[in-house]
Amino acid sequence: MKRILVFVASLSILFCAGCFPVLVGDMRTDLTPRMPNDNVEVFTDRESIPWPYKSIGVITSTENTWFKTLPDQRLIGEIVERAKTMGADGVILVSRIAYPHRYVAEAIVKEESGVSVPVPLPPQSDVNINTNDI
DSSP states (O other): OOHHHHHHHHHHHHHHOOOOOOOEEEEOOOOOOOOSSSOEEEEEGGOOOOEEEEEEEEOOOOOOOOOOOOHHHHHHOOOHHHHHHHSSSSSEEEEEEETTTEEEEEEEOOTTTTTOOOOOOOOOOSOOOOOTTT
């Protein structure tokens, strides 16, 4: 009986340790109030942005799990919708996390000073992100 109890306790600990919540959401780095913007552009690298920009935050999409699998376009679309409410002019897809599958993006606005001010983020992944279907 004691062996069964130890086995069940060990199994419970393993199950609980393997299932932990992952924070998903927005992190604002600039709290300047902005009106929502319906014209958010999607960029896959900083070099392709045609105007000077300022980072206003980081957005993380919801994650895909075994129980829910969303296509890339829907995850990126979710990031764009949340960027619209932040008043962003664009988002830079800076990372694609393999598991749990999700995207991390930098929300940006046009910078009037003429000098780009990015937020320091980890280097972009080597994954090719196709935004043609968004």
